[in-house]
Amino acid sequence: MSLHTHTFTSADELVSVFSQRIADTLKQAISEKGKASLVVSGGSTPLPLFKALCSRPVDWSKVTITLADERWVDNQDAASNEKLVRENLLQDKAAAARFVALKTQHDNAEDGVDELTRTFEDVGLPFDIVILGMGEDGHTASLFPCSAQVEAGLDLNSPAMLIATQPTTAPHQRMSFTLKALVSSAHVFLHLTGQKKLDVLNDAIENASELEKPIKAVCDKATVELMWAP
Numbered sequence: 001m002s003l004h005t006h007t008f009t010s011a012d013e014l015v016s017v018f019s020q021r022i023a024d025t026l027k028q029a030i031s032e033k034g035k036a037s038l039v040v041s042g043g044s045t046p047l048p049l050f051k052a053l054c055s056r057p058v059d060w061s062k063v064t065i066t067l068a069d070e071r072w073v074d075n076q077d078a079a080s081n082e083k084l085v086r087e088n089l090l091q092d093k094a095a096a097a098r099f100v101a102l103k104t105q106h107d108n109a110e111d112g113v114d115e116l117t118r119t120f121e122d123v124g125l126p127f128d129i130v131i132l133g134m135g136e137d138g139h140t141a142s143l144f145p146c147s148a149q150v151e152a153g154l155d156l157n158s159p160a161m162l163i164a165t166q167p168t169t170a171p172h173q174r175m176s177f178t179l180k181a182l183v184s185s186a187h188v189f190l191h192l193t194g195q196k197k198l199d200v201l202n203d204a205i206e207n208a209s210e211l212e213k214p215i216k217a218v219c220d221k222a223t224v225e226l227m228w229a230p
């Protein structure tokens, strides 16, 4: 589809504008439907965004927050995206939001797919906002080019909304929303900082296949707003 790039002079400016934009979009969804959904990514990039967003005046009690992907670790583990969100986003005003975890009690992520699918059938897709990150290998969510599951995760003909993945170049088994679930969202944002990631994104779009750089599939199949600062 298309990529719309918003370039900021600093990560601080990006966070300020982006958190306001997210808040406004949530408010709009709440005014139209009485509720809103927000899907965030883990990793290190979103931390300052979470800290700014949680104090924005939104009726957070009407907002459901979940993750684009999760590492299959205990929710007290330092690698847990749920832990990151609980400690940094579900704070201040946003403490009133409902959080839906992407981790079950199953030992193996594959065994958690059915339960999570039922959970998200109840939550209801499409989501209002999805905020994606990207790794330097071109992965997004936990759709890793190195994983055996990448083709299935990008298959728009599959009805699956969630997939268990096993990266070979990063730790932990993962649970990830599929490309189909992610690009069905009303607003798809890509949040990147640093020249290196911008170069990876541009290279992916211009030179790679979707299986080589899954972020390319997102940009091909959705209208993506890139929020980028050096």
Ligand SMILES: O=C(O)[C@H](O)[C@@H](O)[C@H](O)[C@H](O)COP(=O)(O)O
Binding pocket: 041, 042, 043, 044, 045, 046, 068, 069, 070, 071, 081, 132, 133, 134, 135, 139, 140, 141, 142
């Ligand atoms: O759980 C995760 O690891 C992610 O959701 C992942 O897709 C992340 O967004 C990228 O790896 C970028 O991570 P950084 O922001 O740490 O570079």
